[in-house]
Amino acid sequence: xxxxxxxxxxxxxxxxxxxxxxxxxxxxxxxxxxxxxxxxxxxxxxxxxxxxxxxxxxxxxxxxxxxxxxxxxxxxxxxxxxxxxxxxxxxxxxxxxxxxxxxxxxxxxxxxxxxxxxxxxxxxxxxxxxxxxxxxxxxxxxxxxxxxxxxxxxxxxxxxxxxxxxxxxxxxxxxxxxxxxxxxxxxxxxxxxxxxxxxxxxxxxxxxxxxxxxxxxxxxxxxxxxxxxxxxxxxx
Amino acid sequence: xxxxxxxxxxxxxxxxxxxxxxxxxxxxxxxxxxxxxxxxxxxxxxxxxxxxxxxxxxxxxxxxxxxxxxxxxxxxxxxxxxxxxxxxxxxxxxxxxxxxxxxxxxxxxxxxxxxxxxxxxxxxxxxxxxxxxxxxxxxxxxxxxxxxxxxxxxxxxxxxxxxxxxxxxxxxxxxxxxxxxxxxxxxxxxxxxxxxxxxxxxxxxxxxxxxxxxxxxxxxxxxxxxxxxxxxxxxxxxxxxxxxxxxxxxxxxxxxxxxxxxxxxxxxxxxxxxxxxxxxxxxxxxxxxxxxxxxxxxxxxxxxxxxxxxxxxxxxxxxxxxxxxxxxxxxxxxxxxxxxxxxxxxxxxxxxxxxxxxxxxxxxxxxxxxxxxxxxxxxxxxxxxxxxxxxxxxxxxxxxxxxxxxxxxxxxxxxxxxxxx
Numbered sequence: 001x002x003x004x005x006x007x008x009x010x011x012x013x014x015x016x017x018x019x020x021x022x023x024x025x026x027x028x029x030x031x032x033x034x035x036x037x038x039x040x041x042x043x044x045x046x047x048x049x050x051x052x053x054x055x056x057x058x059x060x061x062x063x064x065x066x067x068x069x070x071x072x073x074x075x076x077x078x079x080x081x082x083x084x085x086x087x088x089x090x091x092x093x094x095x096x097x098x099x100x101x102x103x104x105x106x107x108x109x110x111x112x113x114x115x116x117x118x119x120x121x122x123x124x125x126x127x128x129x130x131x132x133x134x135x136x137x138x139x140x141x142x143x144x145x146x147x148x149x150x151x152x153x154x155x156x157x158x159x160x161x162x163x164x165x166x167x168x169x170x171x172x173x174x175x176x177x178x179x180x181x182x183x184x185x186x187x188x189x190x191x192x193x194x195x196x197x198x199x200x201x202x203x204x205x206x207x208x209x210x211x212x213x214x215x216x217x218x219x220x221x222x223x224x225x226x227x228x229x230x231x232x233x234x235x236x
Numbered sequence: 237x238x239x240x241x242x243x244x245x246x247x248x249x250x251x252x253x254x255x256x257x258x259x260x261x262x263x264x265x266x267x268x269x270x271x272x273x274x275x276x277x278x279x280x281x282x283x284x285x286x287x288x289x290x291x292x293x294x295x296x297x298x299x300x301x302x303x304x305x306x307x308x309x310x311x312x313x314x315x316x317x318x319x320x321x322x323x324x325x326x327x328x329x330x331x332x333x334x335x336x337x338x339x340x341x342x343x344x345x346x347x348x349x350x351x352x353x354x355x356x357x358x359x360x361x362x363x364x365x366x367x368x369x370x371x372x373x374x375x376x377x378x379x380x381x382x383x384x385x386x387x388x389x390x391x392x393x394x395x396x397x398x399x400x401x402x403x404x405x406x407x408x409x410x411x412x413x414x415x416x417x418x419x420x421x422x423x424x425x426x427x428x429x430x431x432x433x434x435x436x437x438x439x440x441x442x443x444x445x446x447x448x449x450x451x452x453x454x455x456x457x458x459x460x461x462x463x464x465x466x467x468x469x470x471x472x473x474x475x476x477x478x479x480x481x482x483x484x485x486x487x488x489x490x491x492x493x494x495x496x497x498x499x500x501x502x503x504x505x506x507x508x509x510x511x512x513x514x515x516x517x518x519x520x521x522x523x524x525x526x527x528x529x530x531x532x533x534x535x536x537x538x539x540x541x542x543x544x545x546x547x548x549x550x551x552x553x554x555x556x557x558x559x560x561x562x563x564x565x566x567x568x569x570x571x572x573x574x575x576x577x578x579x580x581x582x583x584x585x586x587x588x589x590x591x592x593x594x595x596x597x598x599x600x601x602x603x604x605x606x607x608x609x610x611x612x613x614x615x616x617x618x619x620x621x622x623x624x625x626x627x628x629x630x631x632x633x634x635x636x637x638x639x640x641x642x643x644x645x646x647x648x649x650x651x652x653x654x655x656x657x
Contacts, residue, residue, distance in 0.1 A: 026539040032524045034531035038376040039288040040323055048524060051277045055375060057321040063238060079328050081319050083281075084296045084371050086329065119321040121373060123292065124277050167539055207548035216539045227532035234529060 026167045026212060028219055033135075033227050035143040041119075043144025047136035049168060051126035054133045056140035060116035073108040074116050080133065081121045093196075094120075094130055098137055101154075101184040101194040105138075107147040116146070127170040128156040130182045130196060135220065142228070151187040153220040155213035156180065159201055165209060167216050181209045185217035187224075239325040242451050250452050254440050260448060261287070266489055268444045271497065273391055273504040279418065280396030284388040287446065288378035293388035294371045295396040299410070302358070302365040310357020311367040312347045314339060316385060322374035338382055341471055342372070345386050345427050345460040349468035352393065353422040359401060359408055366398060368421070379447035382458055386429035391501050394423055395508065427468040428497050429460040430490040434476050441482070443489060457483070459490040463498040 029050030038044040041057035061074055068075045078099040080091040102118065118140065120133050134154030141148060158169035158177035166173055174180055179199030183192050192210060201209075250260070257265060269287030276282065280295030302309060318326040318335045326332070346352070357366040370392065372385045397418035400411045433445035433453035442449060445456075455476025460468040467487060472478065525531050 026541045028537055028539060030536045031534040032532070034524055034528065036530050038290065038321070039378055040376050041321065046524075055321070059320075059324050062324070079320060081317065081321070081328075081373065083294050083373075084369065085315075117320060117324070119319060121292075121319060121321055121375060124281070126277070165541075204548055204552055207551045208544055211544040211547045211551075212539065212541055215541060215544065219537060219539060223532070223534050226534070230532050231530055 026165065026216070028168045028216060029170075031220070031223055033139055033223070035139055035227070035231060041140075041144075043140045043142070043146070045136055045139035045143055046123070047132055047139055049128055049132045049135070050170060051124055052128055052132045053123040054129070054136040055121040055123055056133070056136035057119045057121075058116065058140045058144040058146070059119075060144070060146075061111040061114035062117075064113060064115035068115065069113050072112050074106075074111040074114045076103055076106065076108065076116045076118065078102065078118045078137075079120065081119065083122050083125070094133060097130060097182075097184075097194055097196050098133055101134060101152055102137060102141065104193045105148045105150050105152050105186060106141065107149055110147050125171065127172070127174045128154075128168050128182075130154060131156040131168070134182075134184050139224070139227075142224075149188075151221065151224060152184050152193055153187070153217050153224070154182060154184050155216045155220070156182045157209040157212055159199070159205055159209070163205070165205075165212055167212055179205070181206070181213075183210060183213040185213055187217075187221050190214045190217060239323070242448070246448075247452050250448060251435060254435050254442065254449075259442070261446065263444075265441065266443045266493075268493060268496075269446070271387070271500060273387070273501065275395060275504075275508045280392050282388050282392040282395055284384050284391070286380060286384040286387070286444070288376060289380060289384050290374075290376040291381070291384040291388045292373045292375055293385070293392035294373075295392045296369045296371070297396075297398045298367045298369065299359065299364050299408070300367045302362065307362035308358040308365070309354040310365045312352060312354065313367060313369045314342050314346065314372070314389070315370065316342060316372045317374065319373050319375065322377040322381075326374070326377075337473070338385060341382055341429065341458060341460075341469070342385055342389060344469040344471070345429050346370075346389060346393075349425075349427045349460070349462075351390075351423055351425050351427055351462070351468075353424065356422050360403060360406075364408060368393075368396075368398075377447060379450045380431050380444050382429050383431050383444065386427070386460065387497060387501065390423075390426045390428065391504070393421060394426070394501070394505055396421055425462040425464060425466070426498055426501065427460045427462050428494045429458050429469075430493045432457045432459070432486050432489070434474070434478070438476055438478055438482060441486070443493065457486055459487055461487070461490050461494045463495050465491045465494075 030048075032048035033045060035045045036043070037046055038055075038057055041059055043058040044056065046053060046055045064075050068077075076099055078095045080087060080094045080098070082088070082091055098118070098120065106116070108116075118137055120136060122129065122133075131154030134152065138152050142151070156168060157180075158166045158173055159179040159181075160166060160173070160177050163178075166177070169177065169180075177199070179197065179201040181198075181201070182196045184194040185191070186193050192213075197206075253259065259265075261269070263269070269289075270285070272285040274283045274285075276294075282293045284291045284293070300311065303311065316335055316338045318332060318338075320326050320328050352368070357368065359365055370389050372389055374381055374385075397413075397420050399413065399418050400416040402409045402411070431444060433442050433449055434440065434455040434457070435442070435453055437454060442453075445453060450456075453474065455472065455474030455478075457478065458469075458471045458473075460470075462468060470483075524533060526533065
């Protein structure tokens with residue numbers, strides 16, 4: 001049971017209200033995306049946020065190993081490949097975050113007893129890696145043409161020492177931050193599909209970050225829409 | 237995931253086309269596919285596109301203790317990752333035959349040819365040397381992974397800069413890139429691997445086979461060479477017998493290809509150097525194609541956050557306070573005691589004593605009965621029977637009826653036993 005009651009948190013943030021609402025340094029770095037850039041995977045995309053870039057590829061629906069078979073839905077496997085060395089615990093936790101988000105939005109029951117493999121290759125890490133991975137994953141799933149109930153995007157917020165909220169932080173900003181929050185937001189109701197946090201923050205700050213992420217997600221979904229429109233501009 | 241098989245029709249078609257000196261992608265026999273070299277944002281990161289084959293190499297360094305038999309030489313480490321991204325047949329974290337073969341070939345091509353001055357990587361003899369690690373990731377497999385990997389690895393090594401160091405007595409200081417400019421590795425020459433595939437027992441030869449051609453080939457010859465026309469390694473696989481003339485002809489072709497590729501690499505390195513000097517942005521993000529329909533870029537944009545604070549405040553205000561205690565404790569069955577938060581202790585002292593007495597009595601009765609049974613029917617006491625009796629003792633009933641009912645049930649149990657026997 002959480003020990004935080006509502007009254008406590010409100011009074012707590014009223015104390016440092018000036019810090020919290022001081023100013024929000026909210027801007028998203030430049031975005032870039034390319035779909036179907038690899039010939040082998042069924043769907044692929046590279047997503048660039050500032051200098052951070054991730055390459056994603058999707059294989060499936062395909063034959064599944066008997067040991068991994070699930071009788072009423074597809075088995076989703078997410079693999080994160082680091083740039084140097086072999087996958088470590090950090091990559092495993094990232095895989096878990098991405099997998100849970102994808103499972104929430106993909107209609108896996110439409111492909112029972114089959115496998116979906118999503119491979120994410122980190123090309124460069126300059127902060128907000130998890131949100132970039134989520135965006136790349138969504139674009140690759142879209143490119144593979146897999147049925148989804150909604151799209152999703154990832155937004156990372158950093159709270160720095162002065163209590164300012166920075167969206168889409170760089171590696172340097174991440175290092176200096178007091179707390180780091182990453183949310184996956186769905187496209188239909190702007191609900192939070194997944195959250196991954198680090199550091200300490202108040203309830204008020206959490207709510208504020210969610211609100212900021214929801215605002216930022218609108219920009220990203222607009223970008224998704226533009227890129228899809230551009231892609232199919234010749235065929236439709 | 238299993239790989240899709242190549243049908244006999246496709247196989248025959250490919251072989252027939254090769255016989256007619258035609259290739260699927262319209263290339264001539266000795267043509268390479270288009271090579272594109274791009275660099276990442278940080279030093280030592282290089283992407284190579286060889287047609288549709290795509291490879292990434294990343295060089296990193298670390299200070300380690302040297303090997304005992306070579307105390308003043310740095311260590312080179314090569315790792316080829318056959319990522320499942322490249323092809324569905326590649327599995328993560330499993331050493332396949334192909335990955336071992338490629339790793340070995342890359343080591344022979346770059347380490348054993350002594351193209352890098354390992355002695356310059358020594359910091360303190362016998363104590364500290366640089367370990368240079370080259371990670372090559374396969375991103376898309378469309379044939380000829382080896383050539384792409386060798387180009388990517390050597391280009392990344394040329395591009396890499398290690399941090400500057402200073403040694404004062406026993407102390408080693410490593411300077412960050414901001415403090416002192418990082419230093420490039422000293423590279424003597426650039427060995428590049430060129431692959432030849434043979435068909436129909438060596439009758440036909442193709443340079444730079446694509447994935448389809450690799451599937452129908454009989455044998456493969458890989459020649460690693462530098463631009464001074466020095467052969468660094470030759471590897472023939474597939475169990476094909478080659479004539480002396482064939483190998484010599486291949487080495488001649490290789491020397492032409494190597495000089496072309498070397499020129500391309502040095503051009504790419506120079507371009508990158510210029511771009512970095514100019515202070516402009518460089519790296520993967522900049523190499524994203526603009527004119528393609530599948531690619532889109534968006535500039536930096538602000539996020540509207542004016543009413544965020546109010547929104548957050550609103551949500552918190554509207555949230556109900558979580559209840560401090562559980563309103564009505566759930567009792568799974570009468571007579572079950574629970575010691576937990578905010579609940580009354582139902583284990584009254586008197587009741588407990590009573591129950592205990594009951595228990596003792598029952599046990600005594602039971603023992604007597606069991607003894608009787610043993611006496612009358614020998615030692616045929618089944619475990620299941622005793623379990624049945626235990627269940628009876630703990631049956632949740634009110635204390636008054638407990639005694640009676642348990643007696644009754646015991647009676648029935650014993651009667652059952654008798655029945656059985």
